[in-house]
Amino acid sequence: VPLKAEERNVTQDVLDLLETKQPLQTSEDFPSIRQAEIKAALDRLASRSMVEYEAHDSEQVLLTPEAESIVADGSHEYKVWKAVKDAGQVPVKEIANIVGAESAKVGQGNAFRNKWIKKDGDSxxxxxxxxxxxxxxxxxxxxETKTLSDNKTLNELKKRKLVTLTKVIDYSVKKGPKYAKEIPVEVTDLxxxxxxxxxxxxxxxxxxxxNALGAPQDAGSLHPLNKVRQEFRxxxxxxxxxxxxxxxYVDSGFWNFDALFVPQQHPARDVQDTFFISDPPKADKxxxxxxxxxxxxxxxxGSRKLFAKPNETGDKPKSRDFEKYWxxxxxxxxxxxxxxxxxxxxxxxxxxxRLVLRTHTTAVSTWVxxxxxxxxxxxxxxSIDRVFRNETVDATHLAEFHQIEGVIADFGLTLGGLMRFLEDxxxxxxxxxxxxxxxxxxYTEPSMEIFGFHKGLNRWIEIGNSGLFRPEMLEPMGLPKDMRVYGFGLSLERPTMMKYGVNNIRELLGHKVDLTWIKEQPAVRLEKD
Ligand code: PHE
Structure with a gap:
């Protein structure tokens, strides 16, 4: 990357000055050049061993504009004194016209106290x-010095808003082993x-x-929803x-509703709540x-390889009897x-x-x-995948979202066990x-909504739904009477919005999404709040 003109100048100026002065002090020798620019020039030279430098932090005392004008024209009391000296005497009510209101106000008192002037009648x-x-x-x-060692006076001047303090970094620079009058021509390609x-x-x-940052790569990137999804997986x-x-995404009413013991008159099975497919008009059994x-x-x-106990056979299911199930x-x-x-x-x-866009992934859990x-x-x-509901779209609802769903089947499960699992x-x-x-x-009895206290938002929020599947759902499948099955579901969008600080779901999904924003979002870790 070619140097900008002023950068080249600072670099060359440093080399030039080192010819005659060593070490040089940047705050003194380059007082008007920005800190970052000096540092860049020094790093450029130091990386070639042409200079060596040390940084020192210090504090500088700087004059405010009011103080600058005092240095130029004298203090308020001096101006009052000068006006009286020039005129021989000045009527009290005239002094503000001559020296200005501010100087008249502050300056008279000080001039009296210093015994520079006195009052004689009205003059x-x-x-x-x-x-x-x-x-x-x-x-x-x-x-001149940008310093003041007397702390008491310094504080007084600060209070009177005549000076301010700023931190400066001063570099002291000397020649390095490869010092030369100019940066030698450098070869970039072999x-x-x-x-x-x-x-x-x-x-x-x-x-x-x-230390150079690489050029930004025009690569693809995962959507924040997919990043959080991977964390849950x-x-x-x-x-x-x-x-x-x-x-x-399309399933029959059987898997989405009937097999889950959702009655055919249930409001969820209405066009108000569910998207129905008209073509083809109906599903196979x-x-x-x-x-x-x-x-x-x-x-x-794949899972059995990792988790199976030695006595687990992992027998493949026998062929399924769908007619009996129906x-x-x-x-x-x-x-x-x-x-x-x-x-x-x-x-x-x-x-x-009837064919529907599945309203929950519990349709798939049922199949499994x-x-x-x-x-x-x-x-x-x-599972973590898309579901569809005919909802009014607003800041927190879309007609489709992702459901995170878990199912646990075992003998002797209890409600307390489900609560403990969910807490974990x-x-x-x-x-x-x-x-x-x-x-x-x-399809569950008992059923529980799950609430969590969100520290960031400082309030209780609903985070999921859960329960123990009903015998009316499990026994028609042929599952043993003493087998219990937990189920729970939550949306993927909610934790994603919380993690990425998104308030409107339309910024996350749909046609209003800013692709640059999607690209620039970092990876997340679930456990880090
Ligand atoms: N299907 C439920 C929902 O849509 C979630 C759930 C799954 C509830 C399993 C209980 C058991 O919210």
């Missing part, structure tokens, strides 16, 4: 033929010619500047959770899906089954096969739990002292 008359303007002399001395001729042996190569993975395949099944196999196999779901809604009285309404297969029923065993699953989970993002509020979900 000011002279007492001293000659005077010493001590204030002016004092300030003049400060102007060429084939130089190698062939041997010129490289004596060439003066420009030193590397390891790591929390789940570290606790033995297996990721669920959430790679389809639930059936085997080899691709998603294979994805899930791979995810579980009938059980219908039965539990319409007539009651598995010890439940059900809802007792005429259940409609058409309603069940039905799979688990073929080989029931303790298991942990999670949320503490990983700095949220302590959770509070749980009873809530309602058609």
């Amino acid at each position: 000011l008359v002279l007492v001293a033929e000659t005077v010493q303007d001590a204030t002016r002399d004092l300030l003049k001395g400060i102007q 060429t084939a010619d130089m190698l062939a001729s041997g010129a490289w042996e004596t060439a003066n190569f420009k030193p590397y500047n390891f 790591n929390v789940f993975f570290s606790q033995g959770f297996v990721e669920m395949p959430t790679n389809h 639930p059936r085997a899906d080899p691709i998603t099944e294979a994805t899930m196999d791979t995810m579980e196999a 009938q059980n779901v219908q039965e539990v809604h319409q007539n009651g089954a598995f010890g439940s009285v059900g809802y007792r309404y005429p259940w409609s297969a058409d309603e069940c096969l 739990l039905h799979r688990l029923a073929e080989n029931p065993r303790p298991a942990r699953y999670f 989970f949320f503490s990983k993002m700095g949220l302590e002292n959770l509070r749980f509020k009873p809530a309602y979900n058609p």
